[in-house]
Amino acid sequence: MTREIIKALFFPFAICFISFIWGEVFSFSVAFYLGFFVLLIHSFIQAWFKIHLLSNLKKDDLIGQKRGFGIWRDIYDQLEKKSKIWRQAVLQSEVQYNKFLQGIQASPNGLIMLDEIDHIEWCNNICRDHFRLDPLRDVGQPVTFLLRNPQFVSYMQAREFTRPLHLDFMGDQGSLMLMLQIFPYGENRKLLLSQDITILKKNESMRQDFVANVSHELRTPLTVVSGFLETLRDLKISKLDQKRYVDLMFAQTSRMMTLVEELLILTRLDSSPLTSKTTKVHIEELFEKLLLDAKSLSQDKHVIEVNCPLKMDILGSESEILSAFSNLIVNAIRYTPEGGKIIFEWKAEASGAVFSVKDSGIGIAPEHLPRITERFYRVDRSRSRDTGGTGLGLAIVKHVASRHNAVLKIESELGVGSTFLIHFPKDRLVEVD
Numbered sequence: 237m238t239r240e241i242i243k244a245l246f247f248p249f250a251i252c253f254i255s256f257i258w259g260e261v262f263s264f265s266v267a268f269y270l271g272f273f274v275l276l277i278h279s280f281i282q283a284w285f286k287i288h289l290l291s292n293l294k295k296d297d298l299i300g301q302k303r304g305f306g307i308w309r310d311i312y313d314q315l316e317k318k319s320k321i322w323r324q325a326v327l328q329s330e331v332q333y334n335k336f337l338q339g340i341q342a343s344p345n346g347l348i349m350l351d352e353i354d355h356i357e358w359c360n361n362i363c364r365d366h367f368r369l370d371p372l373r374d375v376g377q378p379v380t381f382l383l384r385n386p387q388f389v390s391y392m393q394a395r396e397f398t399r400p401l402h403l404d405f406m407g408d409q410g411s412l413m414l415m416l417q418i419f420p421y422g423e424n425r426k427l428l429l430s431q432d433i434t435i436l437k438k439n440e441s442m443r444q445d446f447v448a449n450v451s452h453e454l455r456t457p458l459t460v461v462s463g464f465l466e467t468l469r470d471l472k473i474s475k476l477d478q479k480r481y482v483d484l485m486f487a488q489t490s491r492m493m494t495l496v497e498e499l500l501i502l503t504r505l506d507s508s509p510l511t512s513k514t515t516k517v518h519i520e521e522l523f524e525k526l527l528l529d530a531k532s533l534s535q536d537k538h539v540i541e542v543n544c545p546l547k548m549d550i551l552g553s554e555s556e557i558l559s560a561f562s563n564l565i566v567n568a569i570r571y572t573p574e575g576g577k578i579i580f581e582w583k584a585e586a587s588g589a590v591f592s593v594k595d596s597g598i599g600i601a602p603e604h605l606p607r608i609t610e611r612f613y614r615v616d617r618s619r620s621r622d623t624g625g626t627g628l629g630l631a632i633v634k635h636v637a638s639r640h641n642a643v644l645k646i647e648s649e650l651g652v653g654s655t656f657l658i659h660f661p662k663d664r665l666v667e668v669d
């Protein structure tokens with residue numbers, strides 16, 4: 237600091253000193269005028285530098301400006317140093333701000349910042365999909381002016397933001413279900429969060445349907461069994477009728493057992509990862525077993541043909557493949573009237589290999605095909621039940637296929653017959669040893 241004081245005062249003191257010496261040696265009046273003149277010029281120069289600094293400060297850029305001499309050079313050096321630090325700080329906070337914005341933009345949730353009077357201050361890109369808002373154009377607009385949904389308007393008016401609001405038919409196609417909630421912050425400002433809960437809601441309704449279906453499937457045989465038990469307990473009936481009732485109860489309980497077993501299979505398939513590619517499923521042996529089972533189920537009421545020209549095995553789970561293939565064959569027998577023909581084949585195709593079951597049965601109308609692999613979906617509920625079906629077979633087949641990177645395809649014509657095909661990719665096949 238002392239250095240700066242010396243620098244600032246050196247020149248005026250030097251002039252005063254020289255003038256004084258001059259006055260002592262020569263003449264005081266000449267020394268006074270000369271000193272006064274030089275100091276005046278010095279003040280002008282100082283004033284000029286002050287004005288110059290002020291105009292440079294207004295330009296917001298001190299770097300590279302003329303910096304004068306003496307104390308002015310120091311002032312400029314200091315200002316330039318500070319200016320660099322500020323600029324660095326501004327750049328850093330800009331980088332931070334952009335990172336923060338990118339983070340918010342990456343969020344799958346919609347985010348709207350509202351001011352004290354519910355005008356949009358900022359919103360992220362997801363709001364385009366959720367509310368058709370434009371993050372640039374719509375800033376400054378009242379939120380209820382753009383989101384005119386009556387439920388939302390009353391939610392905003394009620395000012396009761398502790399509970400979320402559920403809105404249906406949102407988004408461009410009106411296919412989204414959104415959960416909205418407002419979080420007040422700062423001075424009467426609000427943060428509006430929107431979450432797409434379409435899948436969540438669908439899963440919830442699938443879960444409810446599933447529970448309802450299972451309960452319904454179990455209630456029917458249970459009602460039958462309890463009815464027979466009541467009859468056996470309360471009425472005196474012949475030995476022959478007793479046996480008939482017990483047989484019927486036995487059929488119902490085995491139906492329930494099949495249902496529970498298939499449900500357990502589905503749960504297992506759901507929760508385990510893809511099958512490994514280390515175990516071989518020997519197709520020829522599998523076909524022998526499938527043919528024996530098919531013949532015993534058909535009891536010679538159908539013509540059953542097997543065609544297995546491909547000498548390739550599958551890499552995957554033997555029990556799952558057996559269950560999928562036999563489900564398709566059992567269905568073919570169940571839904572093909574007596575005298576019909578069933579062919580199951582294993583052959584090569586360009587993308588790998590295909591297992592197919594073709595029948596000349598009742599066929600499936602085109603409107604049922606998209607839903608046929610859903611759990612408990614049946615074209616004819618009573619017919620399926622009569623044949624011992626649970627409505628889970630094709631769901632299992634589809635699951636097993638996808639766990640082997642394979643795809644289930646169905647071709648069917650009502651009254652003509654159906655073909656169920658499972659297409660396996662090459663990397664799931666291996667040469668027979």
Ligand code: ADP
Pocket residue numbers: 567568571572595597598599600608609613614615616620621624625626627628629630631654
């Ligand atoms: P289910 O146990 O009722 O047979 P699936 O899931 O195996 O259940 O089949 C679902 C529905 O698909 C059946 O109820 C039936 O209506 C229809 N279906 C399945 N396979 C055939 C087939 N080969 N021919 C005609 N309809 C079939």
